[in-house]
Amino acid sequence: MDPLPSDGRFFSDNERLIKTLQACFADLVRNQEEQMKRQDNQARVQEEQAVKLQQAIEALKPKVPVTDKKTAFWSAYKTLADEHDREFQQKYSTDLDTALIFAGLFSAVASAFIIQIQPQIQPRGTRLVILLAQNLLYLSLFSTLLAALLAVLGKQWLMYYLSAGERGTIEARGLERQRKFDGIRRWKFDAVMQTFPLLLQIGLFLFSAALSIYLWTVHISLAIIVFSFTSLGFVSYTALLISTIASPDSPFQTPLVLLVTWLAPTSLWLKSRLLFNKAIAPFLWLVHGLSMACSSPNPKPRNVLPVFQAQFNQASYKEDEARDIFSPAIPEPSPEVPAVSWVLETSTDPRMINLAAEMVVHLQWPSTIDVRPQLNRLHDSLLRCFDYLRTSDGTSILVGIQDGMTLPAIHLGRAYCALRWALTSGKMQPAHQTFHYAHTDIKMLSPELTNVVRNLAGEPAVLLGDGREQATKWALRTIPSIIYPDLNSRYKHLEYFLNQFNKDIPTLDSQSFADYLFCINNFLSLNSPCDIGWINKRQFQTSLLDCIFHGLLTHLEHKTISMFTAARIIETTGLLATKEGNHVWHYENSHSTRQSIIHKFCSSVPQIHGWLDVVLATGLLTETYYPGIPSCSGDPAWIYRALDSVDNFAHTLEWDHITISGINGLFSALLHHGAAPAKQHIHLVLHALSLPGPISTTAAYLLLQENVAGWYQDVQLGSILQEADVWSSLIGAALRNGDLHQPCVVLGNTLVGIPSWQPFILEELGSWITIFFCQEAKK
Structure with a gap:
């Protein structure tokens, strides 16, 4: 038996075998555990690589386009804002950390000198030099500690700003972030942050001055050396400041430069x-x-001051000055405006600018904002979408579109035209950029882009047709922003604008119809930029219609436009208002107000050649009469003269839609004025009664008035009415329209007592009794 060296005991062979097996098993288990750990590490590494590979694949996949313009914009806005805010935080955090470190070190140095000099300060008898030096040291220390305090507060301000947009939808987070960013710019956050290093520089200067003064009491040579270096530093700092003010490209920027250049x-x-x-x-x-x-060959009374000259010439006709129609001058701006404006000012990414441009046309912009930076960015981005040809005089002519840039060009062009109105306001006088294009090359562009290019070039082009409603709405909204050099140019473009509606009448809603009215009014008289900036004008439809008729009367009186053009304007407006499927009227204003405006215009139109066409065209805008509309005031003589003119041409008159609507408007005007038709117009009334549509109802109202009851008793007129089977027609009209029940019953009671009318009553007795009981049921 062999002893075990460690403790001297002896083990048997079996025990040694067991010990050896245990050791082998322990080594085996340990090797297996190490192998399993290596496998786990390898699996973890493979898993991490798989995750990174999956992320790379997802990043390379094409992004699914977002159909909602707002969601797409706010998603891109968040990306841009996060990048900007990271740079913003890094910049100011580094500056604040540096300011805190410098303030801590400098405060220790200043405190040491204060302690050194403090024993020399006595309640009485202290030397003036010592007192001055100590005061400067205290001011230096205070300036440094104040900079340190503000730096700590600046850290908190940054944390508050960076906490924006942590909750809510992506739009709500974006609006919250933009609100805080606007507050930073409004409250001059950057200028306040620049005061921190300025306070440290002031503290250093005060410390150097105090040290120079104090050393005069110690030794003059020390004072001269310190004063020389202090003066050298001050002169160098001043020279760097002057160089920065003189040249903006100077790299020696200091916080004091912004204050000096601003003041x-x-x-x-x-x-x-x-x-x-x-x-x-x-x-x-x-x-x-x-x-x-003195230079005039025939001296005339002249006024030296231009204000009197304007009063002297006010009697002669001239173009109306721009005036406000809407009240208030500008509505509440859209909440997205600051964010979109910031993106256009900041971003250089074409995709970001394109998304912001899509948003521009749907926003209400305030009149107080300076949009020139946004317009310049849109203009530069727009030019990069096209191919241009340079002429000998330096003019750039558009000759084509670059590949894949059609949709961005449409969005950028529409946004540019949507903001162009702001350049005509009182604060911003420069004219917008002029676009030129080759007529032969523009035909190769898409219709939507062609429409945008024409508007950019100053042409009031409207893209009409099915499926182009959005393009039509945009054009009607932005056409008033086009600036015309003179009256002749405006009237020429008015004809061009109206000609586009000859073949196709678009489908409009009440807002787009108000934009159309505003376009017409803008051709007739200048509108103020604030009015042009309105997005939703539908609540002012009646006011716009009144302005249009006032402008037409002014131009007709001065013969600056023809009766034919005036009739075309009213006819086109009426066709838009009466097209099936169009819901154009905004009914906040009563029908009677609009009727009064139309009748006042018709009564004031100069009765010269073509005036009847103008009056008949207003019938498209006239509401069919019903008893609820209040009566109008005024002289109805113009109605009889118009009906006389119609009656003179009755044998050659073509009873088309315009004529029928016009005559229906004249009959409605009689009813609004409570006037009876003239007896010589009986054939017009009877013919209208036989036609389908609203005109037959209006004619029935005329024949059921109390002031027409004498016609049925007149021998000549009664026979004409009986031959036309008027009672049967009136009964049929009353069965279709409940408002005719009462006057029909009243007239029947009158006709029953006239022997010549009794056979006609008996023919329609059943229908008359039905109308009678319906009328009694209403009571």
Whole structure:
């Protein structure tokens, strides 16, 4: 038996075998565990690689397009905002950390000198130099500690800003983030943050000045050395500041530069403008007026000041100045406007700009915002979509579209036209960019893009047809933003605008119809930019219709447009209003107001050649009479003159849709005025009674009025009415329209007492009794 070296005991062979087997099994188990660990690590590594590979594959997959424009925009907005905010946080966090470290070190140094000098401060008899140096040191320490405190607060402000958009939908988070970002810009967050290093620089300067002053009491050589380096540093800092102000490209930017560049030009400009207004401008006006008076071959009374000159010429006709129609001047802007504006200002990604451009046309923009940066970005992005040909005079002419850029060009062009109105406001005078195109090459573009290009070039093009409702709505909304150089150009484009409706009358809703009315009014008289900026104008339909008729009367009186053009405007408007499927009227205003506007216009139209066509065209806009509409005031003489003109041409008159609507409008006007038709117009009334549609009901109303009861007793007129079987027609109309029951019963009671009418009553006795009992049931 062999002893075991460790404890000297002896083991048998069996025990040694068992010990050896245990050791072998332990090694085997340990090897298996290590192998299993290696396998687990390898499996974990493979799993991580598989996850990364799957993420890479998902990233390479084409993104499923989002059909909702808002969702697509806010998704892209979040990506851009996250990138911007990361850079924003990194920039200011680094600056604040540096400011805190410098403030801590500098405070220790300043405190040491304060402690060193403090024993020399006595309640009385302290030297002025020592007192001044100690005061400067305290100011330096206070400035440094204030910068440290503000740096700590800045850290908290950053955390508050970065906590935006943690809850809610993606749109709500985006709006919350944009609200906080607008607050940062409105409250000059960047300028406040720039004051922190400025306070440290001020503290360092005060410390150097205090040290220079104190060392004069120690030794003059030390003071000279410190003062020299302090002066050198101050001069160098001032030189760097001047170089930065003189050249914006200078890399030596300091916080003080922003303050100096902001204050200096403003004060200089205000002083120079004040000097010009008070001293130079009146002198120049006086010299100009005297020189014009002296140089005229036939001197006439002239006014030196332009304000009196305007009053002197106000009697002559000229184009109306822009005036506000809508109230308030501009509605509440859309909440998405700041976000879309920020994206157009910040992003250089074509996809982001395209998504923002899609949003632009659907938003209500405020009149106070300066949209020139957004328009410049849209203009530059739009030019990159097209191929251009440079002419000898430097003009760029569009000759084609680049591959795959049709849809972005449509979105960018529509957005540009949607914002173009802001350039005509009082604060922004520069004209918008002019686009030129080759007529032979534009035919190769898609119809939607062609429509956009024409509007960009200043043509009021409307894309009509089935499936193009959105393009039509956009065109009607943005056409008023086109600027025309003179009246002739506006009237020429008015003809072009109306000609597009000859072949096709589009399907419009009440909002688009209001945009159409605004387009017409914009051709007739200038509209203010604030009115052009309105998105939803449907609540002002009646006001726009009144402005259109007022403008037509003005131009007809001054013969600047023809009766034919006026009739076309009213006819096109009426066809849009009466097309089947169109729901154009916004019924916040009463029918009677619109009827009064139309009748007032018809009574004021100059009765010259073509005036009847204008009056008949208004019938398309006239509501069919019903008893609930209040009576109109005014002289109905124009109605009789119009009916006389119609009666004169009755034998050659073509009873088409326009004529029938016009005569129905004249009959309705008689009913609105409570006037009876003239006896010589009886054949027109009887013919209208035999026609299908609303005109037969209007004619029935005329023949059932109390002031027409004498016609049935008149021998000549009674025979005409009996030959036309008027009673049967009136009974049929009353059966179709319950509002005719009462006047039909009243007329029947009258006709029963007239022997010549009794046979006609008996023929329709059953129907008359039915109408009688229906009328009694209503009571």
